Amino acid sequence: DQQVKQNSPSLSVQEGRISILNCDYTNSMFDYFLWYKKYPAEGPTFLISISSIKDKNEDGRFTVFLNKSAKHLSLHIVPSQPGDSAVYFCAASGTGYTGANSKLTFGKGITLSVRP
Amino acid sequence: DTEVTQTPKHLVMGMTNKKSLKCEQHMGHRAMYWYKQKAKKPPELMFVYSYEKLSINESVPSRFSPECPNSSLLNLHLHALQPEDSALYLCASSQGGTTNEKLFFGSGTQLSVL
Numbered sequence: 001d002q003q004v005k006q007n008s009p010s011l012s013v014q015e016g017r018i019s020i021l022n023c024d025y026t027n028s029m030f031d032y033f034l035w036y037k038k039y040p041a042e043g044p045t046f047l048i049s050i051s052s053i054k055d056k057n058e059d060g061r062f063t064v065f066l067n068k069s070a071k072h073l074s075l076h077i078v079p080s081q082p083g084d085s086a087v088y089f090c091a092a093s094g095t096g097y098t099g100a101n102s103k104l105t106f107g108k109g110i111t112l113s114v115r116p
Numbered sequence: 117d118t119e120v121t122q123t124p125k126h127l128v129m130g131m132t133n134k135k136s137l138k139c140e141q142h143m144g145h146r147a148m149y150w151y152k153q154k155a156k157k158p159p160e161l162m163f164v165y166s167y168e169k170l171s172i173n174e175s176v177p178s179r180f181s182p183e184c185p186n187s188s189l190l191n192l193h194l195h196a197l198q199p200e201d202s203a204l205y206l207c208a209s210s211q212g213g214t215t216n217e218k219l220f221f222g223s224g225t226q227l228s229v230l
Contacts, residue, residue, distance in 0.1 A: 103172070
């Protein structure tokens with residue numbers, strides 16, 4: 001059972017435009033959410049995170065929005081640049097030191113292509 | 117130093133070989149992880165060491181044997197692997213001893229089993 005879903009496998013946008021990457025989750029115990037960016041044959045790089053006490057977190061060109069009632073989060077990249085082309089993973093976890101909720105659960109990833 | 121360093125970057129081994137993957141971090145992080153990632157798939161958790169003790173083993177076959185010699189080092193010993201074990205093996209660390217924190221990943225070891 002996939003608890004973190006990234007239903008769109010890929011997204012293509014024009015350079016300079018906005019990229020919106022979506023993520024849905026099913027586990028209501030999740031309260032900490034992260035986005036990672038990954039280039040081929042490299043490890044994922046942390047991008048931005050948000051806890052459930054907030055509905056928005058911004059870092060430069062990257063903004064993450066959280067809608068707890070819909071169990072949905074999105075990553076906005078504005079403006080998109082060709083160097084943003086990568087796979088983006090959404091991840092989630094809950095509080096607590098043990099149990100399934102204590103581990104990061106990753107989505108399958110979205111491949112973003114930014115066209116020059 | 118905010119890096120997790122993994123060696124080797126690439127490894128090709130036969131099914132009868134014994135090899136080891138190494139991981140090092142000097143950020144003072146108390147938890148270290150091994151993940152396996154196949155192409156176009158999310159990272160899959162294998163093992164977690166928290167305060168140098170094995171805290172999670174995700175039912176990984178015994179041909180994979182983790183070792184944490186000290187708080188900065190993590191090894192993954194490989195023996196009698198199968199071709200389907202070919203993947204990118206990622207080491208990660210997190211600051212506290214819990215597993216629900218931001219992870220810092222190494223660049224991985226691309227393993228091919230022939």
